[in-house]
Amino acid sequence: MYRILIVEDDHTIAGEIGRHLGKWGYEVEAVTDFGNVLGAFGRFMPQLVLMDIGLPFYNGYYWCGEIRKVSQVPIIFISSASDNMNVVMAVNMGGDDFIAKPFDLEVLAAKVQAVLRRTYAFHRQTTILEHKGIILDVSEMSLGFQGGKIELSRNEFRILQALFEHAGEAVTRESIMKKLWDDECFVDDNTLTVNINRLRKKLESEGIEDLIVTKKGVGYQLGGK
Numbered sequence: 001m002y003r004i005l006i007v008e009d010d011h012t013i014a015g016e017i018g019r020h021l022g023k024w025g026y027e028v029e030a031v032t033d034f035g036n037v038l039g040a041f042g043r044f045m046p047q048l049v050l051m052d053i054g055l056p057f058y059n060g061y062y063w064c065g066e067i068r069k070v071s072q073v074p075i076i077f078i079s080s081a082s083d084n085m086n087v088v089m090a091v092n093m094g095g096d097d098f099i100a101k102p103f104d105l106e107v108l109a110a111k112v113q114a115v116l117r118r119t120y121a122f123h124r125q126t127t128i129l130e131h132k133g134i135i136l137d138v139s140e141m142s143l144g145f146q147g148g149k150i151e152l153s154r155n156e157f158r159i160l161q162a163l164f165e166h167a168g169e170a171v172t173r174e175s176i177m178k179k180l181w182d183d184e185c186f187v188d189d190n191t192l193t194v195n196i197n198r199l200r201k202k203l204e205s206e207g208i209e210d211l212i213v214t215k216k217g218v219g220y221q222l223g224g225k
Helices: 013-024 037-044 060-068 083-093 106-118 156-164 173-181 189-203
Strands: 003-007 026-031 048-052 075-079 096-099 128-131 134-137 142-145 148-151 211-215 219-222
Touching: 003 013, 003 134, 013 026, 013 075, 013 106, 026 096, 037 060, 037 211, 037 219, 048 106, 060 083, 075 083, 083 156, 096 106, 096 173, 128 148, 128 156, 134 156, 148 173, 156 189, 173 219, 189 211
Parallel strands: 003 026, 003 048, 048 075, 075 096
Antiparallel strands: 128 134, 134 142, 142 148, 211 219
16 A cells, blocks of 8 residues: 655544554554654655655655755645645645645545546656655655755666665675676676775765775675765
8 A cells, every 4th residue: 555654743633644644554654753854854765755845854845855856755834824825835845736725534535546646657766765864766766855856777776776675784796796796607706896896986986975885705785974
């Protein structure tokens, strides 16, 4: 079933929305760290976001813009600031719909269903993986960092994909080599080292340091600050 991320700092409202959508079979998660909404987005990989406008640190428009840099996932704004200016701004920032507070939970669920149906009947979800604010876009084979996009070669992407999919644990050299050259049985082990070193230099030139950490006798693991 679809995953829905709630970005709402009123815990009561977030809880009510979560419980109600849960009854419809959706997997729901509410953001708790409003200084890192994008990190929560990357970890949960939702297929729809419910976004309040008035939030701690940065408002919903800011986070909508940050999400739009890495994904076209549908975003529904929910806010008591429902004047025409805010509705227009929400749409211009990349929002797909606007629901004014207070709202009926059944109406909310109906709108969520409509947006999901409209979006995923024709479009495939953009899949992203996140690690410490660095976003790996699986569908575009690119890396997002500090608002920029780094294009990746086939091998660079597959190395990072193997590491991002196992964030927090070491990935063996053999596993990475299989992901890279599954159809080639006699690849020199040194070829992987060359690819890793080249990727490290590319990441460092973009300001990403120590993302790939060598685990002696095992392989590699995601690091980063």
